[in-house]
Amino acid sequence: MPQVTGKKRKGILGAATLVFIIAGLYWGLVKAPPDAYQGDSQRIMYLHIPSILTAYLSFFLVFLGSCLYLWKREKRDDSLAHAAAEIGVLFTALTIIEGSIWGRPTWGVWWTWDARLTLTAILLLIFIGYLMLRALVEDESRAASSAAILGIIGFLDIPLIHMSVYWWRTLHQPPSILRPDKVPWENIHPELLTALAINFVAFVLLYFYLLSHRLRLSEMREEIKSRRMN
Amino acid sequence: MKLLRQTLLLLRKDLLLELRRHESLMTMFFFGALLLFVFNFSFELTPARVSELAPGLLWLAFLFTGTLGLTQLFEGERGNHCLDALLMSPIDRGALFLAKTCFNIVLMGLVELVVMPLFWILFSLPSWQPLPALFLIVFLGNVGFCVLGTILAAVTLKARARELLLPLVLFPLMVPVILATIRCMEALLRFGELGDALPWLRLLIGFDVIFLTVGILIFDWVVDV
Amino acid sequence: MVMWGYVILAYGIVWGAILLYTLSLKRRCRAAENELQRLGARKES
Numbered sequence: 073m074p075q076v077t078g079k080k081r082k083g084i085l086g087a088a089t090l091v092f093i094i095a096g097l098y099w100g101l102v103k104a105p106p107d108a109y110q111g112d113s114q115r116i117m118y119l120h121i122p123s124i125l126t127a128y129l130s131f132f133l134v135f136l137g138s139c140l141y142l143w144k145r146e147k148r149d150d151s152l153a154h155a156a157a158e159i160g161v162l163f164t165a166l167t168i169i170e171g172s173i174w175g176r177p178t179w180g181v182w183w184t185w186d187a188r189l190t191l192t193a194i195l196l197l198i199f200i201g202y203l204m205l206r207a208l209v210e211d212e213s214r215a216a217s218s219a220a221i222l223g224i225i226g227f228l229d230i231p232l233i234h235m236s237v238y239w240w241r242t243l244h245q246p247p248s249i250l251r252p253d254k255v256p257w258e259n260i261h262p263e264l265l266t267a268l269a270i271n272f273v274a275f276v277l278l279y280f281y282l283l284s285h286r287l288r289l290s291e292m293r294e295e296i297k298s299r300r301m302n
Numbered sequence: 303m304k305l306l307r308q309t310l311l312l313l314r315k316d317l318l319l320e321l322r323r324h325e326s327l328m329t330m331f332f333f334g335a336l337l338l339f340v341f342n343f344s345f346e347l348t349p350a351r352v353s354e355l356a357p358g359l360l361w362l363a364f365l366f367t368g369t370l371g372l373t374q375l376f377e378g379e380r381g382n383h384c385l386d387a388l389l390m391s392p393i394d395r396g397a398l399f400l401a402k403t404c405f406n407i408v409l410m411g412l413v414e415l416v417v418m419p420l421f422w423i424l425f426s427l428p429s430w431q432p433l434p435a436l437f438l439i440v441f442l443g444n445v446g447f448c449v450l451g452t453i454l455a456a457v458t459l460k461a462r463a464r465e466l467l468l469p470l471v472l473f474p475l476m477v478p479v480i481l482a483t484i485r486c487m488e489a490l491l492r493f494g495e496l497g498d499a500l501p502w503l504r505l506l507i508g509f510d511v512i513f514l515t516v517g518i519l520i521f522d523w524v525v526d527v
Numbered sequence: 528m529v530m531w532g533y534v535i536l537a538y539g540i541v542w543g544a545i546l547l548y549t550l551s552l553k554r555r556c557r558a559a560e561n562e563l564q565r566l567g568a569r570k571e572s
Contacts, residue, residue: 101538112530116537123541142523162548166541173537177530194474201471208461218457221524222471225453228516229475232509236478239501240485278545285552292559299566 082284089281092274099267107264116174118267122275123167124188127195129279130160131227134202138223141216150216151290153223157202159282163275164196187241194233198226305400305518308393312401317408326374327409330367334417337363338424352425357487361480363417364410364440365447369469371409372451375402376459399452399521403514406448407441414440432490439490442506443483449513450475456524482506 100118107114137153140146171189172182183189202222209215320327341347341359379385388398418437422430451472458467482502489499496503 097538101534106530113533115534119537119541159548162544166544169540170537173533173540177533194477197474198471201467201474204467205458205461205471208463208467209458210460210462214460217523218461221453221457221520224520225450225513225516226475228512229478232478232505232512233475236481236502236505239505240481282549282552285549285556289552289556289559292556292563296559296562296566299563 082281082288085277085281085284089274089277092270092277096267096271096274099263099270104263104267105261110178113174113177114264116170118271120167120170120174121268122272123163123170124192125272126275126279127160127164127167127192129276130156130163131195131199131230133283134160134223135227138220138227141220142224147216147294148287148291150220151287151294153220154206155283155286155290157199157206157219157223158286159279161196161199161203163279164192164199167192168196185241187238190241191234191237194237195230198229202226305394305397308397309400309404312393312397313404316401316405320405320409325377326371327412329374330371330409330413331416333370334363334367334413335420337366338417338421342424347425349426349428352427353491354488356421356425356427356491357484360418360421360440360487361443361484363421364414364444365473365476365480367413367417368406368410368444368447368451369472371406371413372448372455372472373465373468375406375452375455395521395524396518399456399517399524402456403448403452403517406452407444410444410448411441414444432494435490436487439483439486439503439506442503442510443479445510446479446506446513447476449510449517453513453517453520453524456521478505478509482509 096118100115104115104118106112133156134153137149137151137156140149141153168189171192175184175189176182202219205222206215206219209218341363345351345355345359347355376385379388389395414437418433418440421427422433451468454468454472454475458464458471461467482505485502486496486499486506489496
């Protein structure tokens with residue numbers, strides 16, 4: 073896909089990303105009022121919710137790349153899966169850190185095995201396993217196929233993992249621990265929603281910006297390899 | 303059905319080999335029993351607590367024993383290019399998957415048949431009544447473990463640090479099975495029936511069916527040379 | 528307020544990590560570009 077990695081498009085994408093990031097920072101830290109229940113720690117949610125969504129977007133792209141690669145055997149699909157996994161690990165790890173930091177003033181602890189944090193931790197483990205598999209299989213094309221299989225199985229398992237972890241936490245915990253999990257969307261201040269929306273766009277743009285650069289890196293490495301062989 | 307016939311053929315081969323050499327089975331038996339001893343020293347397993355902890359402890363034992371069995375799974379095909387020969391033959395890859403999975407299920411099933419009563423004896427659990435139902439639940443979990451485990455064992459076949467990589471990729475994906483079987487076992491031990499834990503059983507069966515199907519379909523690409 | 532401490536910690540870690548990753552990515556891209564140029568020049572010579 074030479075057009076996606078074209079320099080001009082990346083430049084525009086980069087500029088747009090920067091604009092939204094700055095806008096998001098302004099809205100999130102300055103303009104939006106502190107939450108009635110959580111106070112200013114609510115502002116961490118402007119990072120946390122977009123982060124977790126980009127993490128899941130990442131995994132979907134890993135799945136997509138894996139399926140396409142097994143079907144058509146084109147290197148660029150494998151590169152997509154690999155790049156998405158690499159950036160996915162970053163955003164998943166950040167999601168966990170944000171969730172943990174948010175939890176400290178809210179629940180008084182740095183970690184709790186609530187559904188959201190547990191699920192994100194499992195997602196991180198799956199991502200890490202995926203990247204380790206890629207790193208440890210010697211032959212490149214086998215590494216690509218093996219990773220693709222893992223990517224597909226992982227993606228198919230995620231709904232089941234989701235269900236089981238949520239059931240586990242809702243059927244066996246007293247309601248007092250449940251409440252922090254629920255975000256009161258009903259009476260949410262419009263300024264909070266705006267801040268969330270802007271940050272969400274910022275994260276998605278940032279994700280694709282990083283992805284396009286990472287894909288270009290893969291492309292260049294492939295080119296280097298083929299030139300070296302000639 | 304051709305698939306079934308090929309599966310049985312391959313399964314018979316593996317079972318015969320195992321019967322003659324006893325490599326995997328014996329190691330798994332002793333490892334499982336050994337873990338029970340280690341549990342005794344690691345946890346204060348008073349009669350009051352042991353019923354509570356039994357499902358979790360048993361599952362820990364089976365997870366590690368099962369992983370042992372998985373790393374051995376393609377050992378028989380390693381020498382003499384056996385695996386290549388198998389792949390070049392007109393045998394359906396799905397049959398290879400089913401055969402290997404069933405072989406592992408049988409091995410683990412045998413280990414469970416021994417380790418569970420052993421657990422009951424060693425830790426003096428009060429009632430032997432829930433054992434058959436418990437065994438059934440463990441067996442369903444066993445199926446889930448072996449299905450995913452076989453796919454991933456094949457996928458990691460040529461990886462470095464294979465014995466470490468396999469559990470690393472397998473265990474996070476096993477979370478639904480672990481949660482479901484333990485919740486069902488807890489219900490059986492505490493109330494003698496599933497009751498509220500019925501959705502968990504459905505989840506477990508669903509998991510098994512889904513990944514059994516996925517495995518049969520996807521195995522073509524798994525062992526691609 | 529103590530709350531702001533956590534907010535700054537979170538924002539700092541997140542944007543810091545993203546910045547580090549972006550810089551690392553750019554560095555790797557630049558290295559690959561140079562290598563490509565080097566190989567291209569060598570072919571022509």
